[in-house]
Amino acid sequence: TQLLEQSPQFLSIQEGENLTVYCNSSSVFSSLQWYRQEPGEGPVLLVTVVTGGEVKKLKRLTFQFGDARKDSSLHITAAQTGDTGLYLCAGKFMEYGNKLVFGAGTILRVKS
Amino acid sequence: DTGVSQNPRHKITKRGQNVTFRCDPISEHNRLYWYRQTLGQGPEFLTYFQNEAQLEKSRLLSDRFSAERPKGSFSTLEIQRTEQGDSAMYLCASSYQGASEQYFGPGTRLTVT
Numbered sequence: 124t125q126l127l128e129q130s131p132q133f134l135s136i137q138e139g140e141n142l143t144v145y146c147n148s149s150s151v152f153s154s155l156q157w158y159r160q161e162p163g164e165g166p167v168l169l170v171t172v173v174t175g176g177e178v179k180k181l182k183r184l185t186f187q188f189g190d191a192r193k194d195s196s197l198h199i200t201a202a203q204t205g206d207t208g209l210y211l212c213a214g215k216f217m218e219y220g221n222k223l224v225f226g227a228g229t230i231l232r233v234k235s
Numbered sequence: 236d237t238g239v240s241q242n243p244r245h246k247i248t249k250r251g252q253n254v255t256f257r258c259d260p261i262s263e264h265n266r267l268y269w270y271r272q273t274l275g276q277g278p279e280f281l282t283y284f285q286n287e288a289q290l291e292k293s294r295l296l297s298d299r300f301s302a303e304r305p306k307g308s309f310s311t312l313e314i315q316r317t318e319q320g321d322s323a324m325y326l327c328a329s330s331y332q333g334a335s336e337q338y339f340g341p342g343t344r345l346t347v348t
Contacts, residue, residue: 154335165239165326165339166278173335211277215335220291222268223328223337225277 126150129212129226137234139201144229146212147194153215155195156223157186160209169197202233237261239340241327247346248317255313256343260329267310268337269302270326271295278326284310285332317347 127148136142146155154173158166170179172188172195179186185198199206209230213223240259248254260267265286270278281300282292286307296302299317304310314321324344328337 156336158339163342163344165241165328165342168336168338171335213277221266221283222280222291222293223270223278225270225279227275227277 125227126216127212127214127224127226129210129229131229132227133230133232135232135234136202138204141198141200142202142231143196143198144210144231145194145196146214146226148214148216149193150216150218151192152188152195153192153217155188155192155212155214157195157197158211158213160211160228166211166213199231202231204233204235207231207233239327239329239338241325241340241343243343244341245344245346247348250317250319250347252317253313253315254317254345255311256325256327256345257309257311258327258340259309260327261338262308263331264329264338265307265332266330266334266337267304268328268330269310269312270328270339272324272326272342273322281312314345317345319347321345322347 157169160166175190175192177188183200209228211228213225268283269281272278284304299315302312324342326342328339330337
């Protein structure tokens with residue numbers, strides 16, 4: 124069992140649709156980051172959340188952090204083809220020090 | 236604003252050869268991390284430095300792997316006697332001490348034939 128689970132693993136939608144991806148852990152995050160990665164490139168940081176219940180917005184992307192700091196979601200409104208990519212959540216946990224623990228990611232494909 | 240850079244971007248080597256990768260972090264960042272990512276998985280932590288001190292190593296980092304950051308600036312990751320299972324994307328990230336965010340470089344794609 125992985126420490127950090129992401130769902131769904133793969134999502135294929137039409138341009139203009141909305142979507143949500145999820146990140147869950149059995150342990151409490153001390154902080155959580157969402158990254159987007161394109162093939163052959165490194166992950167690009169989208170957002171960091173730290174406080175339980177926190178909501179952050181980045182244009183059409185809305186990030187929520189659960190009250191108990193064990194889960195997070197990323198919601199994209201009116202998806203565009205440029206949103207296509209691998210979305211990774213990564214967290215720091217008190218018991219694991221300074222390293223980031225990553226989920227396996229959600230592959231998003233937005234079709235025109 | 237210069238981000239994290241990694242060289243080379245791609246490396247193809249034969250099994251048994253040694254390879255070395257370089258990472259140049261964001262200049263003000265004193266922490267530097269190495270991760271490995273295989274197809275269909277998220278990155279996995281290998282090791283990290285604070286300035287020139289290597290503070291943590293994963294059990295994934297076998298004795299064939301060694302990392303250095305001699306002057307607290309750039310870092311190198313060397314793999315000796317490469318195996319096919321070493322084929323992966325090797326990612327470097329940097330951060331300020333105490334910061335949650337880590338910023339990644341473009342990675343080095345290693346293929347061992």
